[in-house]
Structure formats: C-alpha cells, structure tokens
Amino acid sequence: MRNLIPIIIALLIVSCANEKQHDLTVKGTIKDLKKGTVYLQKVEDSTLINVDSMTITGQKEFILHSDLESPEVFYLHLNKTNEDSDRKIVFFADKGTTEIHTTLKDFAFNAEIKGSSQQEKLEEYLKMMERFNDKNLDLIKTEYDAKAVNDSTLIEENQKAFENLLKSKYLYTVNFAVTNNDSELAPYLALTEIYDAQIKWLDTINNALTPKIKNSKYGRELESFINKRKNEQ
Structure with missing residues (x-):
C-alpha cells in the first residue's frame, strides 16, 4: 500500500497539470x-x-x-x-x-x-444612454403631435432638437471613451455606438488610447475601421 501512495500522488499531479485552464x-x-x-x-x-x-x-x-x-x-x-x-x-x-x-x-x-471593470463602465455608460433614449421618445411624441395638427414651425424646431440630441449623444460617447482611454470599452463604443460619426471624432478616441488598448482586439479593429473610412473618402 505504501508503494502505491507515490504513484497515486504522481497520477493526481499529472491529471491536474493536464486539466485545461x-x-x-x-x-x-x-x-x-x-x-x-x-x-x-x-x-x-x-x-x-x-x-x-x-x-x-x-x-x-x-x-x-x-x-x-x-x-x-x-x-x-x-x-x-x-x-x-x-x-x-x-x-x-x-x-x-x-x-x-x-x-x-x-x-x-x-x-x-x-x-470585469469593463462591465462596470459599460453599465455606467448605458445608464446615461437611457436618459438620451427617454429624451428621444419625448421628441418622437412631439413630432407625432405636431404632424397631427400640421404645425410646420413645431416640426422644424423638433427636427433641430433631434439633431442636437444626436450630437450630444455622440459628444458624450467621445468624452466617455477618451476619459476611459485605458479600457477596452473605449474603442468598442467607437465601433458600436458612433461608427457613423465624423472621422475626426473617431480619431480623437483612437489617438487617446493607451498603447495596451491600441493593441487589444477592439483597438486594432478601430484603427482598421478608421483607415477604411478614410480610404473610401
């Protein structure tokens, strides 16, 4: 029995070593x-x-x-x-x-x-996006009411409000990404939330990224995406 103990221990060590991490x-x-x-x-x-x-x-x-x-x-x-x-x-x-x-x-x-810390930051960002979405719903209702009474002045004002809200959302995203330039969330937001924004805004995020984030999956994808859009212009 004593002779078997070292063998059993050796087998356990090998088993643990082979277990996929x-x-x-x-x-x-x-x-x-x-x-x-x-x-x-x-x-x-x-x-x-x-x-x-x-x-x-x-x-x-x-x-x-x-x-x-x-x-x-x-x-x-x-x-x-x-x-x-x-x-x-x-x-x-x-x-x-x-x-x-x-x-x-x-x-x-x-x-x-x-x-992850990235998840915590994502939840922080999404909470703010809920506020933008609520304002967007209010504008949709205003637009519907304005069209119902054919109020051209209100329709025009509401359209400007839509544009300003979109710009505010994009600027908030840019600022949020730059502030969190040491997180993989920054290039991810650029690629998913404001991919159709002006290239200068995407460049602002890209240029602010730390070397580690630039070399991450989303950092490399953002660099490639910006270069593609520039070549298409």
Whole structure:
C-alpha cells in the first residue's frame, strides 16, 4: 500500500497539470428555468458564433468557458426548449470569472452581472444612454403631435432638437471613451455606438488610447475601421 501512495500522488499531479485552464469562466443561475440550453457566444469575423453551451435539466447553476485574448463583449443566449426565443444578455468579459444571475421571465432585463471593470463602465455608460433614449421618445411624441395638427414651425424646431440630441449623444460617447482611454470599452463604443460619426471624432478616441488598448482586439479593429473610412473618402 505504501508503494502505491507515490504513484497515486504522481497520477493526481499529472491529471491536474493536464486539466485545461480556461481564460474565461461564466457561471450563474436562471431562476425558474427547468429545461433549456444556454450558449456563450461572441462575434468572430463579423459572425456571431457559439463558443460553449450547457443543457439545463433542473440543475440550478450553469458554467461555461472560453479562451480570451483580451477583454471583449460576449453574449449569454437562452434557447428554451419548445419555445422560439431570442434572449440574449450582453456583457463585457475579462480573464477570470464572470457571474450572471437572472430570471426566466425577464432574462435580459433582470440580469445581475459581476465580473470585469469593463462591465462596470459599460453599465455606467448605458445608464446615461437611457436618459438620451427617454429624451428621444419625448421628441418622437412631439413630432407625432405636431404632424397631427400640421404645425410646420413645431416640426422644424423638433427636427433641430433631434439633431442636437444626436450630437450630444455622440459628444458624450467621445468624452466617455477618451476619459476611459485605458479600457477596452473605449474603442468598442467607437465601433458600436458612433461608427457613423465624423472621422475626426473617431480619431480623437483612437489617438487617446493607451498603447495596451491600441493593441487589444477592439483597438486594432478601430484603427482598421478608421483607415477604411478614410480610404473610401
């Protein structure tokens, strides 16, 4: 028996060494979900791909994994059995563990996400975007009312208000990205929120990025995107 102990220890060491070390682990719970499949997804070459999945059959917790070169956006997608569903939670992940806790009924809206510093900054940005969206809805209502009574003056004023609101949203995004120039969120916002803005604004963000962020996935994509737009002019 004593002779077997060193062999058992050696086998355990080899087993632990061979166990795959994952860059990213996403775990959490979906309250009230009894059966379905959760997918971990990301965008690769402009295509949304599945990187991992897990079938839920009564267990409380899901665990998913992915390789990760640099912090980037992932999607947690729920495909509930016997239901045509397109439920996705968007989150910014970094190496390590991200926890997501949500409910079946309000899968995307009730999600509590704990993980990367990029995710915290993204949530801060999205809160401000909610204010812009609320103002935009108010302007849509005003436009509808103005057209109903054929008030050309109000229609024109409202159109200017739309343009000013859009400009304010873009400028806020530029300032937010520049302020967070040491975060992968900065080039991501440029690519997803203001990709159609004036090139000078995109350049402002790009030029402010730290060397590390410039060399990240979204940093390289932003540089390439700006060069493409300049060549098309």
